[in-house]
Amino acid sequence: MNVFAIVGAGIAAAALSAVLRQYNKEFGLYISLGASAVILIAVLFAVNPLLELVSELNDAAGTDTTYLSILLKAVAVCYVTQLASDCCKDSGEAAIASRIDFAGRIAVLLISVPLFESMLSLIKDLIF
């Protein structure tokens, strides 16, 4: 991952968006959306070694891999909803942004239901 390329792309996109916002408000939003997508894709292509390290640690700890996949799913949902909600906030739609945030929270809770269930069963085993 080339941090300097990402920094340059971000600054260029911000400058272009600031220029275009005077003439066409929509294009500012589109440039910010495109820049976030481009940067996020560049980061995601580079994040693989980190995930391998995490799964290695998980193997060393001997925990179930389903828990790790639940965690990664929650992270992905957070990234996507954060992207959408920031775009809505930038275009001045705070209400839609907070609804998207809410949907993301519920989605993360729904994804982590198996974790809660296994924790509850563990507590039950400990008590009885």
Added chain:
Amino acid sequence: MNVDLIFKIAGIGIVVAILNLLLQRSGRDEQAMMTTIAGLIVVMMLLISEIGTLFETIRSVFDL
């Protein structure tokens, strides 16, 4: 990294803004609006494919 996309969107935006200005000056407001909408649709098409790539990448990285 696909930085060309940002410049493509910005270029389309500048062209549309100039066309919009010229058409409005010459009194063709309807055509000015049509150019704006056409530019928006073109940019949306560009963005949709990029966002599709983003979702596909997220899906493959976090194996959803």
